[in-house]
Amino acid sequence: MPKPLAVVRELTPRTRIVLGVNAVNSFGGGLVLPFLWIYLSDVRGLPAWVPATTLAVQAATAVFGGLLWGSLLDRFAPRTTVPLVMAVAGVGTALYAQVTGAATAMLAAVVYGFGISGVGTALRFLYAGATSARERQLAYSADFAVFNAMTGLGVMAGGALASLDIGSRAARFSALYLADGATFLLAGAALFWLLPRVTGGTDAKDADEEATAGPRGYRAVLTHRHIGALLAVLALCSLVSYGQFRSGLPGYLTMGGAVGAGGLSGVFALNILVAVAAQVLLAEPLQRFRRSSVLAASGALWAVAWALVAVAGRSGGGEALLLALGGVVLLSVGEALVFPVVTSLLNDIAPQPMRGRVNALLSVAVSTGSVAGPALAGAALPVADGIALMALLVSVCLAVVAVSVRLRTTLGVTADLPTADKAPEASGKDDERDTVSGPEPAAV
Numbered sequence: 293m294p295k296p297l298a299v300v301r302e303l304t305p306r307t308r309i310v311l312g313v314n315a316v317n318s319f320g321g322g323l324v325l326p327f328l329w330i331y332l333s334d335v336r337g338l339p340a341w342v343p344a345t346t347l348a349v350q351a352a353t354a355v356f357g358g359l360l361w362g363s364l365l366d367r368f369a370p371r372t373t374v375p376l377v378m379a380v381a382g383v384g385t386a387l388y389a390q391v392t393g394a395a396t397a398m399l400a401a402v403v404y405g406f407g408i409s410g411v412g413t414a415l416r417f418l419y420a421g422a423t424s425a426r427e428r429q430l431a432y433s434a435d436f437a438v439f440n441a442m443t444g445l446g447v448m449a450g451g452a453l454a455s456l457d458i459g460s461r462a463a464r465f466s467a468l469y470l471a472d473g474a475t476f477l478l479a480g481a482a483l484f485w486l487l488p489r490v491t492g493g494t495d496a497k498d499a500d501e502e503a504t505a506g507p508r509g510y511r512a513v514l515t516h517r518h519i520g521a522l523l524a525v526l527a528l529c530s531l532v533s534y535g536q537f538r539s540g541l542p543g544y545l546t547m548g549g550a551v552g553a554g555g556l557s558g559v560f561a562l563n564i565l566v567a568v569a570a571q572v573l574l575a576e577p578l579q580r581f582r583r584s585s586v587l588a589a590s591g592a593l594w595a596v597a598w599a600l601v602a603v604a605g606r607s608g609g610g611e612a613l614l615l616a617l618g619g620v621v622l623l624s625v626g627e628a629l630v631f632p633v634v635t636s637l638l639n640d641i642a643p644q645p646m647r648g649r650v651n652a653l654l655s656v657a658v659s660t661g662s663v664a665g666p667a668l669a670g671a672a673l674p675v676a677d678g679i680a681l682m683a684l685l686v687s688v689c690l691a692v693v694a695v696s697v698r699l700r701t702t703l704g705v706t707a708d709l710p711t712a713d714k715a716p717e718a719s720g721k722d723d724e725r726d727t728v729s730g731p732e733p734a735a736v
Contacts, residue, residue, distance in 0.1 A: 303427060303430060303431055303434070304427070306418070306487060307419060307427070307431045309482070309483070309486050309487060310415055310418045310419060310431075310435075310483075311431070311434055311435065311438055312482070313415070313479040313482055313483060314415055314435055314438050314439060314442075315438050315442045316442075316475045316478060316479055316482075317411065317475055317476065317479050318438060318439045318441075318442035318443045318446065319442040319443070319445055319446040319449070319475065320385075320446060320471060320472040320473075320474070320475030320476065321443060321446060321472060321475075322442065322443040322444065322445060322446020322447040322448075322449070322450060323446045323447075323449060323450035323453075323468045323471055323472050324385065324388075324450060324468050324469055324472050325443065325446065325447055325450070326447060326450075326451075327450065327454065327465065327468070328343060328346070328347065328388070329343040329347070331388070331391075331465045331469075332346060332391065332397060335461055335462050335465050336391055336392070336462065338391075338393070338394065338397065342394050342397055343397075345394075345398070346397045346398065346400075346401045347401075349398055349401040349402060349405065350401040350402075350404060350405035350408075351405065351659070351663065352405070353401065353402050353405030353406050353409070354405040354406070354408060354409035354655075354659065355409070355656055355659065356406075356409075357405060357406035357407070357409035357410060358409035358410060358413055358652045358655045358656060359510065359649075359652050359653075359656070360410075361373070361377060361409060361410030361413050361414065361648070361652060362413055362510075362648040362649040362650070362651060362652025362653070363648065363649060363652075364648065365413065365414065365417050365647070365648025365649075365651070365652075366645055366646065366647065366648035366649055367648075370414070370417065370418060370483075370487070371483075371484060371487065371488060373414065374414045374417075374418065374480070374483050374484075375480035375481070375483060375484045376480075377407060377410035377411055377413075377414045377480070378407075378411065378414075378476045378477065378479050378480030378483070379407075379476070379477065379480050380403065380406060380407030380410070381404065381407030381408045381410070381411050381476045382407070382472075382473040382474070382475075382476030382477040382480070383403055383407070383473065384400060384402075384403035384404025384405070384406070384407045384408065384473075385400075385404050385407075385408075385469055385472045385473045385476065386469060386470050386472075386473030386474075387399060387400035387403055387404065388400045388404070388469040389465075389466035389467075389469040389470050389473075390466075407476075409652075409655065411476075412651075412655050413648065413651040413652045413654075413655055414651075415435070416432070416435075416635060416639065416651040416654065417647055417648055417651050418483075418487075419431045419432060419435060419639070420639040420647050420651075428636040428639055428640065429575075429578065429579065429583075429632060429633060429636040430575055430576070430579070431636075432631075432632035432633075432635045432636045433571050433574070433575035433578070433628075433632040434571070434575060435632070436567070436571045436628065436631060436632050437567075437568050437571035437572050437575075440564055440567050440568045440571070441568045444564050444568075450468055453467070453468060454468065510649055510653065512646065513642075513646050513649045513650055513653060514653075516641075516642070516643075516646065517641075518641055518699070518702070518703065519638065519641065519642060519646075519650060521695070521699075522634060522637065522638055522641075522699075523638075523653055523654065523657045524657070525587070525634070525692060525695050525696075526631075526634050526638075526654065526657040526658060526661075527657040527658070527660045527661045527664075528661065528688055528691065528692055529590070529591075529630050529631070529634070529661065529692060530657065530658045530659075530660070530661025530662055530665075531661035531662075531664055531665050531668070531688065532594050532598070532661075532685050532688050532689055532692075533594065533623060533626060533627050533630075533661075534627070534658070534661060534662045534665065535661045535662045535663070535664055535665015535666065535668070536665045536668075536669060536685060537563065537623060538665070538666070539665050539666035539669040539670070540665065540666075540668070540669035540672075540673065540681055540685070541559075541601060541620075542556055542559075543669055543673050543678070544601065544602075544605045544669075544673060544678040544681065544682065545559075545601065545604060545605055545612070545616055547605075547673065547677070547678060548605060548606075548677065549608070550604055550605045550606070550607055550608055550612040550616075551604070551612055551613055551616055555612075555613045555616070558613075558617070559616055559617065559620050562617060562620050562621065562624070563620055563623070563624050566620070566621050566624035566625060566628075567624045567627055567628050570624060570625045570628035570629070571628045571632070574625075574628060574629065575632075578629070578633065581709075582700060582708045582709050583633050583634075583636075583637050583703070583707070583708050583709070584696050584697070584699040584700035584703060584708050585696070585700065586629050586630070586633045587629075587630055587633060587634065587692065587695075587696040587699070588692075588693045588696035588697055588700075589626075589629065590626040590627075590629045590630035590692070591626075591689045591690065591691075591692030591693035591696060592689070592693055593622045593623075593625055593626040593629075594622065594623060594626045594685075594689040594692070595686050595689035595690055595693070596619075596622055597618075597619040597620070597621075597622035597623045597626065598619065598682055598685040598686050598689065599619075599682075599686055600615050600616070600618050600619035600622070601615070601616060601619040601682065602679065602682035602683075602686075603615050604616040604619065605678060605682075631658075635654060637703075637707060637708075638650055638651075638654060639651070640706075640707050641703075641707050668681070668684075669681060672684060
């Protein structure tokens with residue numbers, strides 16, 4: 293059985309620093325994750341349209357902001373860009389602590405949405421500095437595990453702090469948002485001071501020159517071989533996993549009374565536990581399999597999972613709950629497999645001058661699937677008592693399998709099998725590597 297600490301020790305100091313930053317950020321995000329609607333409506337006493345509009349403005353700003361951050365990462369050295377990303381996100385979430393009306397809520401939504409859209413993009417960009425495709429996949433698997441685990445801990449800590457009988461309720465929630473802001477500022481300072489110490493002290497001017505070389509614009513990214521197709525597949529994966537787990541799955545299971553509120557809580561808790569366990573335990577073994585095969589396996593697991601959920605919705609009592617839990621286990625394992633693998637694959641095949649924009653589009657693809665999921669569920673659940681939605685989800689999962697099989701025939705071995713990509717020797721024989729992996733990013 294793989295040992296998580298041994299896997300972490302395989303990573304470079306740079307990657308471990310970024311993992312530590314992600315842990316701090318994820319814990320801070322968890323502190324406030326469930327509370328924005330409650331905070332704005334119940335604590336601040338604002339009408340219901342304010343939290344609804346705030347979330348919509350935040351999401352829309354994040355899409356456009358992410359595209360801008362991606363371009364900036366391709367133009368300037370990360371040591372310049374990444375701390376700025378963290379500072380904007382920190383100021384944005386801290387502004388929520390000062391909300392007194394609709395105007396201040398919208399201001400916080402714009403600033404925070406613009407900042408948070410660059411955080412994931414920046415962290416993935418930094419992970420792409422690993423010395424080989426194999427390490428990148430390990431890094432992204434560890435990143436997903438850290439994110440899920442620390443977010444869960446943050447949610448529990450935030451709930452406990454919000455329920456304390458200390459000060460006013462508004463003061464307690466404001467303190468949570470200020471604490472979240474502080475984690476971003478701490479993360480930005482850590483990356484600014486620590487990364488140059490473990491990347492050989494590359495001159496910032498040289499890093500800027502390397503980052504500004506190459507093609508410009510998102511059109512160049514989308515027309516690059518495989519990248520557009522992989523982003524489309526990733527959006528579909530997000531649609532049938534993240535997007536439906538919080539909408540279609542609870543809607544379908546509860547519409548006929550197959551699973552109650554208590555069972556649904558257990559389903560969500562199981563998702564977090566299985567996702568973290570799978571990411572920790574499977575990160576190392578996955579290195580022995582082609583990425584296209586892992587993607588195909590995820591699609592097959594999701595197809596079986598939604599079939600189990602479909603049957604659960606037509607059952608009752610303990611049988612329905614067991615079927616639902618079985619489906620959630622498969623959904624969670626599929627998530628743990630596909631997202632780190634596709635993220636590392638995209639960063640391997642993207643040339644260095646495109647990596648910032650590729651990671652920005654990656655965020656857009658995942659967000660698109662997550663946003664489209666509830667819309668699809670709302671439209672399809674009333675049709676045939678939800679069976680139409682279940683059939684559609686199974687079909688999309690099988691389409692993911694079909695695309696994955698096709699990718700196996702077109703991806704080079706170096707990109708499809710991480711262990712086939714050997715790290716270059718210290719003498720600098722980068723030109724002997726398969727060009728599909730692309731050059732390494734500029735040092736921070």
